Amino acid sequence: MFLKEYKIEDINYINLLKEEVLQNINKNYSYNTNVKGKMTYWKYFTHHSKNFNKIREVLYEYHIYEAWGNILNKGDSIKEHDHISNPENMAVTASGVLYLTDVGPGTYFKEFDKEIKPEVGKIIIFDPAYRHYVEKYDKEEDRITIAFNGRIKEAYEF
Numbered sequence: 001m002f003l004k005e006y007k008i009e010d011i012n013y014i015n016l017l018k019e020e021v022l023q024n025i026n027k028n029y030s031y032n033t034n035v036k037g038k039m040t041y042w043k044y045f046t047h048h049s050k051n052f053n054k055i056r057e058v059l060y061e062y063h064i065y066e067a068w069g070n071i072l073n074k075g076d077s078i079k080e081h082d083h084i085s086n087p088e089n090m091a092v093t094a095s096g097v098l099y100l101t102d103v104g105p106g107t108y109f110k111e112f113d114k115e116i117k118p119e120v121g122k123i124i125i126f127d128p129a130y131r132h133y134v135e136k137y138d139k140e141e142d143r144i145t146i147a148f149n150g151r152i153k154e155a156y157e158f
Contacts, residue, residue, distance in 0.1 A: 003124055005124055022142075025039065084129050
């Protein structure tokens with residue numbers, strides 16, 4: 001499953017999410033995962049954010065288990081990885097990224113030799129087995145995203 005795309009046009013909502021990422025950086029996770037930058041707790045947006053419900057409405061086809069914010073500053077990057085390993089043994093069948101800024105580099109997918117260009121409000125959904133990364137960031141402006149994992153809902157869940 002690659003690539004499904006959605007778009008959030010409400011810039012006030014996007015700015016609200018950006019602020020929430022900026023205000024909830026977790027020092028224990030920052031620079032200690034595949035994200036060689038700042039990040040929130042893995043489940044911050046699914047377990048602590050009141051603002052994430054609009055994302056759930058847009059992505060009604062999916063049950064989102066975990067969602068976290070990422071900030072890349074100059075010199076930061078995201079190492080090549082996939083999302084298939086899950087310590088809680090949840091069936092992850094969909095992963096995604098919501099771009100809150102439009103500064104690059106984009107998310108690069110090896111299997112397709114394709115870089116997804118960041119656009120404010122763009123959400124991409126992809127198979128969690130696809131390996132991807134973000135090259136070293138060289139801009140002064142923050143590159144801010146929310147990444148997430150979940151599963152495609154079963155027919156009975158609609």
